[in-house]
Amino acid sequence: MRPEILAPAGNEEALEAAIAAGCDAVYFGLTKFGARAYAHNFTLEQAKKAIDRCHLVDVKVHVTMNTILYEDEIEEAYETARALYEAGVDALIVQDLGLIHLLHHRLPDLTVHASTQMSIQSPDEIERLKKLGVKRIVLARECTAEDIEACRQAGLEIEMFVHGALCISMSGRCYFSAFRYSRSGNRGQCAQPCRMRYTIEQDGQMIPESERYLLSPKDLSLIDQAASLPVDSLKIEGRMKSPVYVYLAVSQLKKVLDGKPRTQADRQALMTAFYRGYTTGHLLDQRGNDLMNTKTPNHQGTLAGEVIGYRKPYIRIKCRTDIMQNDGLRIGTQGFRVNYLYDAQGNLQNHIPADSIAMVKGRRCAKGTEVRKTISYAAEQEVTKQCQKVRQVNQPIKISCAGVHKPLVVTMNGETIVSDARAQKAHKRPTDAAMIRTQFAKTKAEFVRYEPSFDLADDIFFTIADLNELRRRTTAVLAEQKTRVVTQPEQDYSYVPKAKTNDAEIVKGDRPEMASFQWNVSNSYAAAACLEMGYTSVLIGPECDRAASLKMIKAFRERYHDVSCLVKTVYHTRRFMIMKHCPINTYFKDGQRKHCALCHEHTMKLVGLDGQKVVCSGDAQCWMRLFEDQPVDEIEDVPMYKKAGLCQFRIDFFNEKEAEIEKIENKLVEAYSKN
Template identity: 35%
Template sequence: MHELLAPVGNFEMLMAAIDGGADAVFLSGPQYGARAKQANFSEEDLIKAIEIAHDYDVSVMVTLNTLIKEHEFEACKTYIGWLYEIGVDALIVQDLGVINYARTAFKDMELHGSTQMAVYDINGVKAAKALGLSRVVVARETPLSVVKEMLGVEGIELEVFVHGALCYGYSGQCLLSSVQGGRSGNRGQCAQPCRLKYSLDGSNPNYAMSMKDLSTIDGIDALKALDIACFKIEGRLRHPDYVYHTVKAYRSAIDGVGDELLDTLKDKMFKAFNRDYTGGHLLNDSKKLNFDLGTNKGEYIGKTLESRSKFKLKIKLENAIYKGDGLKIIIDDHSKGIEVFNIYTKEGVKTSAEEGEYVEIDFNGKVGKGCVVFRTRSAKLTEDRLEAGAKKMPLALRLTVDNDLNMTLHASAYHESVSVTSPEKAQIANNRPADKESLRQNLEKLGGTPFKLVDFEFESEHELFIPKSVVNELRRLAIDELLRIHRMRYLRVLGENVPQETIVPSFNEKVHCYVSSQEQIDSLQGILQVDLFSYDPALVTANDGVVSQAIRPFSNMISKLVNERAISVSNIGHKEVCSNAKIYDFHSTVMNGYAFYQLSKLGIEDITWSVELTADEVIRSIKKYGGRAFAYGKVPVMYTRTCPMKEKGQDCKTCEEHFTLRQKNHGTLHVTCANRVLQYLTEQPLVRNELWMEHAIPVSVFFTDETEVQIEQIIHAILNHEPLTLDKLNAYEQPIK
């Protein structure tokens, strides 16, 4: 069976997911979720949401998929313990420290590796299993052929995104929002800068990084043929209509309904949210970008006509509209949204209008002729959802009356059975005795409960008078007891706190220099205080014994020689095949001591702390635990397999493997390609003078296009604890939240 997992951001979405047919939901409590300020439940509401889901036999996965800083970790431990107690079915996690702590403290709690862990091949799955994860969410850049290979690891499940928004870059390794505005995607605060307009190599700005939404429903049979444990739908920030109609469509596709019905359900699903759709990397769809739009396009309604009033918008309808619809009018290079309250036609004010009609709707502002109008929220879809009715759990009841006239109601649901006996006795009827049908009609009044009466039996050897009030009370007591027993199955008892393992700080004071050219190697060779690394195997081979191999993020690592030489890695999956690796480079997401110790247990001896930590935070961490800090270099803000140049028609065989993207408010990104993986670099380097001037801590630097003179200045400043004063090198010194 393939579990269908739905997104939930509030109670209405929760019921939409349940009614649509979800097997499980994922949601966030008040802390540590990847949507830090939106779509989160308070502690009180989270308890209620879990109870509701479990009442319908729907599992609950809580997202704890952000990176946790050192000063937050004790509170995070308390939060994890509370989630364990209240019966969460699984935690979706990213932070290696959270995994380390939770796996040690709560051995029977399911931990699912978030897509933020960027598990993209079989080695990542092996590493996730070794960490104690029971499931891993596959990176959305992974094609189905690789998913098949990943399924070869026994003892761990795979979860695959099948529908919803796609990140442009690999999740968990994207620093673009951090660098451009100090809002970390790894900390749940992504500002979605990839949805802005960029100029590609000087061309007119367009949405060069805005991904279409993923939809695999037309390829669902290929997915169903594989042993994928869970199909996941994205969208915790979307409308309940989107949740219901998307879940309903995928539920039906998984269950194998007829094509005609499925086409109807798909039509409703695509109307609920539309940013154009793609099969993504999963289904090898070559068209993944929407260059024209970064938001919900919606459903085309028609175009505006000249209006007689600035308070009315006139439209020639090419699709029906309804009172309560949300519309978006495209006006030049921007849009304006409105809700339909009144629809004015030649027949008068109506609540709906059909294709071909000329209508006016209330609108504040003058709009010219020919502006395109889209529907972004459909009142009809809401109506369809509400009219479809709520899911109900089957309930069997049996009312027995013994010879002493004791009345007992037996209730069965969830594979549980309870019996409750009334303190009142039945009475021998003088006339009109109670019968099975009248009792059933009374007992099936189950409004406000998750149940539907599907079977009822009445057993008595007497003709009886049974007051309705007694029957109602028996029903209430039986259902309360049934729910109590069912809910108790999920609750757990919190054990003792697990202390953090003791870590003795260790330091390698040499500067780790990651180089990109032979000229850079030549300028650094012979300086005793530096160790040299390169992501380019050719440079390593040409400088054997001088330059050590580093594995670039998302490398396929196809060369056995590279694997044997590699001593610096950037992903836990790399360690599975690079047994000699002792160094975790500046792509690290380590923010706390538990994560640091987790990597130490894997045999990593030299760990770079996350570049997203402030200088003070990283200095304190290094003094307490050891490791090093990233101190200089153009920041790799993103890695991706989606190339805008290729989608514009560029042939990879003739590509120069370099282009730029410029955003009017945030400067230029320089993009290079290696083995079909694009690396996005900031135009200016990050410089953290305070790390080497005031504190003698180990540091890493990353050289890309620096000249020999610049490298000499940089290394001289670091080794002599002097400020670095190259022009414009302080562009990204602002702290990242």
């Protein structure tokens, strides 16, 4: 069975581009609760209209509600989800366990997909999510082919990204932006520190020549491999990309799934729409410079020529490809739309062909500087043209008439539409199947293409007006059928946790039965979800500050009466990222060697342009972790949390010496002993 093509829609124009290109489903976010807070996004009313628009042409709609939610947000998020359910949404893509838990118990008929922000890459995690009624897993981008096959065996639908931007950190486990810039990636506000420049510091000494974009990956592109991927849905990243990008990515993915190879022109067109280098990513275990683009973090487009001279204010270009007026060009550090385009003689032109000389206005730049095309005006015009065409769905119908004085009857999807007119006795040419087929084919401006079969009596006659009226009524009924929403009543919430009661305990390190930071537990319902998934204790999420933690504890106690399962971390060195990519090995060894131990033999740090540092430390599996360079000590808050009912506290050590560890442990015991 061919996998679904799932397209991004950051706004109405991108939605229309996705539909025109032939997608099977779209995903978009609302103005709240989505992981792309800076995209245009949709209001709830716009979302309802978009759902109807898509359903007319059999395109499914998945709405992203893929942020973590705090205690004072969870009910509002649930009400938004319920409104989408009542509007007919096909699925919600969710990160927050609390929202998934609420939907499972109150709206069990609503389809929920686990967001890639949950970083799922094992069958065990999928088995736990089954207990919450999740129907599909959007796999972590770190999954290998072996991981995908193992997850597929768990029995849920599998969705994976096949094209677009990569997060270098495991999605959902990146706190760099939140901790350093107070803009949480888990709440859709990522400041993209991975796209910034860093310099390696080794044992306290800066290595100036290492300064580059050490955490910036290329874009994923698995379009050419898509037909062989054993998944149910192929997802294209790009809710902040242009309609041209959406159209080209969808149409080229569809082309490959239809068994047709992409041409070089196809690839160039998509690269012009957005390109910062391509990688097949972790699926094929690409590493180092095969995975990363450390030279530049932004859209580079395609090579269009090179600068051969400058005479103020004109840049003289030797064209390798054609350049049109209104194309977007990047020349060195300057980027602009071509408002005025001149030939070698200074004549104004709309188009300069390849292997010719073009002149554009711009700032001085060096001879030999690359000229790159970042926007194709011709592609914009073509996509606009394609979006004006009407996408149609094929609809089988049966048209019958029992005889003179009987109506013409259309049977469609189990419903009948009966003409007001009755058949007259034909005196000249009777109304036959060919005549009716001709009238029912007049739907070029509508969403449907009818495929009629007939059971007609002889010698009947209907006027053309009668046939057209019946066609219009049939189309209206079909539109109502396709946008009809059938919902089930909301259920009462009655979940009772079955957590074992623990005595007071200080927790060091991870335990299998503890729901870890992976789940980003930020509200009381999320904690209950962890218990429902089979955990016996729940670590309060790393983005919960003192106020958020206390609200969560209070709500959990009031609803479930016992907070003994909750655990609060009160001492740790905050981890900013965990990733397969190693910036240290990539710089020193081109990233191709695992377990090089450089980060353990030396103290390695990344230093940002602002002078702030992060510590690099690989784990036992050679996954690179980036840590804050100073620990966070909140042990003084233990009496306050204990008063709120908490009895489990966690301390995480990173590189502390034995004496420091003993000191911290004693400090925690003393704080816990206070009345």
